Amino acid sequence: MAHLAKIRYGYLLLLLMSVILSACNLSNSPEQLSLTEIATNTSAPTRTLISSGNGLPTTLPITQVAPPTSQALVLPPTSNSLPPTFAAFPTSSPTPISIVILSPIPGNVVAGNVQVLGAAIHPLFLQYQLEYGPDPNPGNLWYPASGISQNPVFNGLLGIWNTTLVQDSVYQLRLRVVLRDGTSLATVVNGIRIQNQAPTPIPSATPNIPRPIAAFTEDHTTGQAPLVIRFINQSSGNITNFLWSFGDGGSSSEANPVYTFRAPGVFYVTLKVTGPGGSSNVTQQINVQSPSAPVAAFTQDTTSGSSPLTVKFTNQSTGIITSYNWTFGDGTTSLDPNPTHQFVAVGTYNVILSLVGPGGTSFVTRKITVQDPVVPPPVAAFTPDKTTGNIPLAIQFSNQSTGKVTSYNWDFGDGQTSVEVNP
Template sequence: MNRYFLIALLSCMLTSCWTWQPKELILPPTASFTIANNNCTLGCVVTFNSNAPTATSLKWEFGDGGTSTEANPTRQYTTAGNFTVRLTATNQAGSNSTTQTVTVNNPAAPVPNFTIANGDCVAPCEVVFTNTTTGGATGFQWNFGDGIGTSTQQNPRYTYQTGGTYSVTLTATGQGGANSIVLPVTIRSAPPVVAFTLNNNNCVAPCEVAFTNTTTGSVTSYQWNFGDGIGTSTQQNPRYTYQTGGTYSVTLTATGPGGSRSTAQSVTIRAAPPVATFTLGNDNCNAPCTVNFTNTSRNATSFRWDFGNGITSSEQNPSIQFSTAGNYTVQLTASGANGTNTTTQTVRTVVPRWRSVATFPGVPRSDVGIFVLNNRAYVIGGVLGADRFSNEVWEYDGNGNQWNQKRSISASGAYGVGFTNNNTGYIIGHTTDLGNGSSLVHTYNPGSDSWTNRIESSLQNRPFCQACAVNGKAYLGVGFNQTTLVEYDLNTTSATTIPVPAALNSVGGGIRFPINGRCFIGGGFTIINNQVSIKTQAFEFDPGTRQFLQRGDVPENTLASPVGPRSFFLNVENGQLYLYQNGQFSTVETGNKPSFNRGGIFLFSIGNTLYYGGGYNFSNSSLPRFTDIWAINLN
């Protein structure tokens, strides 16, 4: 029972109030409410619904300083947190309050993202960025990664000037904070734009041209080709000297991250006028002699020589023989694209002279065998007088002008014919019986100073034969009794006979020497019915084809010896010298003629020097033999 009702009843009984009428009882309100959208995110609107039907007034306290008297108010919180909401309900009977908590959360930070359009373009190029950020961003900051570009636009565009891979950063900011994302964008570099200028074009060679590189773009290296087949460079701004005139295509290739490009220009170099110059070798030589001309002209494409002796040439570096002594004005005219030029020099040739050299130290003799080995002459045996022969061997050293006695040959004799092969000396026909000849082949080793000999049956019955060695084979002459040559292999000692022309049948003596890979065969004599017949016909025998090529007649009473690349013949009666060349004979003037009219002389050559000496007097062979030795330089 309500306590207020009991108080009223008791009061009436005490006052004798027997007539009782009850009054309406008013009770204090009960405060309660519900909340819609509790535990929401900052910025949300919270709705409150009261449940206090007996209240005559309501008061709301929202916990953030705000209040309301509405029955069902709404509230938007401006800060995040936990807020205690109080509702107080009031009527005439009193008041009643209740509380609840509202939770307002801070919002999450934005989630940034974007897409890229026109990436992988060639610089300079524009890239479009589309912002796809979520989460309520309120602001954006872009950094385009090249150290230059930024933006605060939502969807910016940006132009990259150079190639590379750039890290693009988007930062999105909202109520809940800021987040960033980084994405790469690749911009391809453009190949360089290649260009250059040149200075001193159209100059006269030799001249230097300067090249200025005006290439633009990203470049890591340069390669120049100056177009003359010689010059290149990797410098940025090279200089190059052109030696000759012409039009040259100059190419510059520039390479960078975007690739390589090239460009070319023509440079014109004017040819310089020709300058005719030459040098000459072997000047002041003993005629006949060959002079070598070395052309040192510049800027010339053709030449004309006039040697002052009736000979002309268009060769660049000719070699010309001057047959007689004299002073010759040699003229060279050089022609080129820019004119002609002429120069002259004088060639002096002198008459060679015989000079006396070291006297033969042995017993005077004639009809010796001779060969020349390693620039030394070896004199073998010889006739000392009537029925007297020698087996001595003497070596003549032309450099030291001295004679040295060497080991003697195995037997005395004379009339030997010498030749050499593979650092070995050979003597055939060394005999004391000229009428029968000899079948022995004697070989000499200069290193050990020793002789060996062997019988060669093919030499039998070939008295007074001659010999010539070419390419490892000896070609042994006919002699008085035969009609064939003997091809004798000096390595295998095998022998083959070769028929000779009729003019060489049974010819003894004569002349044999190698010339240009052939054997010269000529001169000599035959003895038929005790009648001596002098032969003058000459041939060159070609071992390759085994052909006999007829040449001009041999001058009478001559002996021959090669001197360097040429061959000279000496008339032993009067000392006249002849040059054999191209199959013909020509006389050679000498400044003097020492004692000649001799038979059985020594005749040999060392280098370009011809030697003769010894022998007997043609007019009286019983007189003592000679020991004097003479030399003439035939360079």
């Protein structure tokens, strides 16, 4: 009985060793591993993994994209069955194969520093790098999006992509894994839009009500300071509010404002219109130049005459003028733009007009000559009340002389005289 038990124990031990050797041969067989592709969303980009008969991806040319995403290792059933009373000894799990970008996904809009999540793991893993290129990418141009990493990643952070270093556009993002045998594997996610320069936010429009469209013109866009400009609103749509910003700190809520730019410079005038459907704005440039000095000029109705001489002066100056100052040369002045002045004394006078403006000062001088008055001689004339009569004859003489008379002298012809006006 003991002998029979020994024989049965030896048989069972031999059978157990046979099963263990069979399992070892199965794990070392190059033909036992296969890659099974998991179905993906039809809206995602097409992904292809090229594999050889030994169950590992083949060398992938740089021009070929092979995103092995959720590939799983599947062990086929063996032909060796174990007795129900035996269990296989546990073995170590093989390294999985996963080369995939989980985030961002196609169609994402990103900005700033973007965390790229996914997996870069393979039994022959050496290193990986994230790269980006234009989308579409007919020239197969790729640029580093992160540094080279020699640490495999399984469903974690692959790297940080600083998108502020590139222009806003649509790009492809590639994960490229290099194996120890020189093989390169890659997966690509396309349709990633970088948008770091955000457009001016527009308030949400009320459904079925279009937002107004801002537009305006001005009577001129350039000139010397202080520059007065009339702005004319030409906006369209349903508008409930106007807001003008003139670029120098000034503003207005009028529809058609008139504004004065007092300092030289380039100013950007913005009109924002708001209505039930939302708002919009438009900007135009105004160029205000430094003012030039005014140019003094005047005329007068006469330049010479007898004393007393009254002269009317007419200002004909040009430019921006803030004050007038007339000096007539006889000790008198005036601040009127168009004064009238009387010269009493005989002589020549220098009349000076001085101007002051934001751009500076200027003056002009003209001469006025005042002469002695020309007085014509008086014309003597008289009438007697009678011309004949008996002696002694008394006659009344009436003076009828004209002109400026300073003295009278009558001579009656009989040796008698008189200095009276009417003797």
